[in-house]
Amino acid sequence: MPLSTFGVLLVSFSKHSHQRSFVPLYQRHPRIRIVAVADATDIDPELEYLNRQWARQLEVPYISGIGRALALAEVDIVSMGHEIERRAELILRAAAAGKHLWIDKFMGANLAECDAVVSGVESAGVRAIVPSFTYGELARQSRALIASGSLGEILGVHVDMMFSKGWPRPIDDGTRNATLLPSGRWKFPDLKRELLTIGSYAIGLVQVCLNPIRHVWGRAGSFFFPEHANRGAEDFGTLTLTDERGCLATLCGGRIGVATHPFGGPARAHLVGTEGTAVVDAKRPALDTFLRSAIVAADYLPSREDPMQWASGPPPLGIPLASDPVGLWTGLEDLIAAIDEERSPAYSVRQARDLMEILQAGYESILQREAVQLPLEREAG
Known part of the structure; x- marks a missing residue:
């Protein structure tokens, strides 16, 4: 029986993301097909132009509006490349829509956003990988x-x-x-x-x-x-x-x-x-x-x-x-295996959340000029 293939939605080619580096990876993999490029409706014109340029180059539709894109039945995996400040919100929407996730390095701009992503992804039962840190x-x-x-x-x-x-x-x-x-x-x-x-x-x-x-x-x-x-x-x-x-x-x-x-x-x-x-x-x-x-x-x-x-x-x-010096191919193979086997990838959103906590503590330590203890105190609210 032939193995199933997965349709990938490329969400944003923002200036600071690695989305452009993921494209040849997806194109080479026999079980992956790029189905569309999408972004929010309120992005700046320069980013929209770049997104549309990539869609033309890949010969796939460009969809303005994340909700419309997530409604596509052929989308199985969302490749998240938006700016870090908007990433958590979009990840949560994708997880709620039942889409698996390939996340570019950081899930959110702070620890609270990362906590929300962990909760949302695990509640939705989707597979999500942050491939940058442990597959290289x-x-x-x-x-x-x-x-x-x-x-x-x-x-x-x-x-x-x-x-x-x-x-x-x-x-x-x-x-x-x-x-x-x-x-x-x-x-x-x-x-x-x-x-x-x-x-x-x-x-x-x-x-x-x-x-x-x-x-x-x-x-x-x-x-x-x-x-x-x-x-x-x-x-x-x-x-x-x-x-x-x-x-x-x-x-x-x-x-x-x-x-x-x-x-x-x-x-x-x-x-x-x-x-x-x-x-x-x-x-x-x-x-x-x-x-x-x-x-x-x-x-x-x-x-x-x-x-x-x-x-x-x-x-x-x-x-x-x-x-595979940076490990992207290995990471993609792990995500596909995790979907097939209904398990978590080797490096999931939970480990990525802990990494952000270490970073946030590091910045606090630099400013305070003293060691910071983990876990960090959660903000009330």
Whole structure:
């Protein structure tokens, strides 16, 4: 008996989302078909134009109005790519309509929204995956090493997760905002909060290695980019975490500029156990093939249309050998299996909710300049 296929609705190609990166993934999978592009009716004209452009390119309808799109019988999975500030509301509508969900990194803008998503998804009985954090090469290799028992009991982990993107420039102390913005204001037209955007990948690995986190200490305030410094929105940050056993994790996350790493930025974990230690490098093994002149005489600048390189990357100086380095194919396979087997994916909305709590505690710690204990107190209301 042939296996069933699933129709995917692409909700929004917002500027800060990875929806454009998911398209070739869906196109390659034999059990997935893209059926439409949709968005809310009150979006800005630039985003609507981009959505319609993608619909034409994919030769599928563009639907203005989320309710109309969710009513389509051929939609089985919603690929959620809207801005983080509107994502929770749309996820809840999709779950209530009985649609499974592929969610781009963050389910909501704060912990309360993430709690609502967990409740809504579990009540609806749909399968929902947040694929960005635990299916990639770094987590896969680390998980296999821990499972082998060769390190003994894990005592601690350090993770470096940085993107060699954007063009660093001198920062004028006279325009620097000395106060870091609190959590909740995540994105601007020209920048993102990078401890959130990139540091979250490192937290996903910590979740793989340690027990639930109980204390968070955060630091930020050193900058690579004037855009971030002038707004008080970090482009680099660090977290120190302890779990319920007292085991330690440290991490660095940020956007550090082109020409700082030959493979687009370090993705590396140092694992410390009772029987041994190990370094896991997601960018290795790799085939290094480059000429000296290609480095010292490079005439390269990021595009003016994409200065922070959200939709592009630096010129590679080597060829990664892993077939699925960021784990999107593995994540999609897990979602499909979860639907078939009526189980939760390996990384579901509940783990993603806990990741957001760690991040929110990290930002509170940065502002308060002291450790923050988890779980966070819930707001009354």
